[in-house]
Amino acid sequence: MNIIEGRKPVLEALRSGRTVHRIILAQGIREDAVIREIMELAQRNSISVQWMDRQEISDLSSGDVHQGVLAQTEAYRYKTLESIIRKAKDRQEPPFVIVLDRITDPQNLGSIIRTAEGCGAHGIVIPRRRACGVTPAVVKASAGAVEYVPIARVVNITRTLNWLKQQGFWIIGADMEGNPYYLTDLKGSVALVLGSEGRGMGRLVKENCDTLVSIPMMGRVQSLNVSVAGAILMYEVLRQRRDV
Structure with a gap:
């Protein structure tokens, strides 16, 4: 049930x-x-x-x-990554997907889903293991947005990133060592990778990104909650695409 x-x-x-x-x-x-x-x-x-x-x-x-x-x-029905990309092409839009590496907090996942729906992302990718799936807590945290954002569950994030590259995607990883996000072109087919709450992206996931972007921090605190950082980066994608 x-x-x-x-x-x-x-x-x-x-x-x-x-x-x-x-x-x-x-x-x-x-x-x-x-x-x-x-x-x-x-x-x-x-x-x-x-x-x-x-x-x-x-x-x-x-x-x-x-x-x-x-x-x-009924139980939540996960989608395939292929169907997410097809959805973008049917709309004649460059595909924009969010790839989540080991996000375990339901509130963070729900917030990311809600923001992804608001900024027009075509879908979200999560791993099958060591990560939060679509639970009642996630559904509530998303304020119902989970009903409108397709979510694909994959066995291996690294292999998925390589497959996305073959489909013409530019893999953008969020990392403190990256360049300021607003200096990166985000208008094409983009997969935005967000890492876990405590450790960020795994080593292999990070190595398979085409480029890394960061959010400049001016205060004493050196990092943001993953859902907040994700919101800033997702809306930068939207801003750049609407400015074309």
Whole structure:
């Protein structure tokens, strides 16, 4: 059983057409515009709505941040990297993918997904092992953006980078030793690589990047949270492409 928690994630799951088996709402929940739309979409798609007290909902969820709204859905369906690239070509846009190397924190992954959707990235690549997958916590942290950003799961990030190079991608790694990001041309087919929260990119992943970019730091703290750094770099890609 796959659970989605929270008003916005549940609403976006319904809007996106994801298969939803059941909606669970807290008894006495305030019926604002979001709740009304959830109930309308459930009725329109013949999805049952069940009312429970908040403690029962907390027992089903991963914690107490469900906002009184749950959805039981089909398991998340990962996409292939080939389909992500095909999506970009169908739009006649240079492909832009985010490659994540051993990101383990669900909040960071969810935030990266949310930013990727906002800046128009075509997809995200994550490893199968030693990394966070699409969990209920990730879905909630993404505020439902996970429903609109294709995510591919691969066995080996290094081999995937080499395959992307063969497809004409320029591999850009985020690293403190890199050149200032705004000096790098990001307008072509780009794979932006973000490393793990504590250690950054693995050695082989780093060695297989075509170039490294950094974010200048003027204060005493010498690094940014990976989701914040990723947001800065993703929107630089968007800025350069819109300025063409």
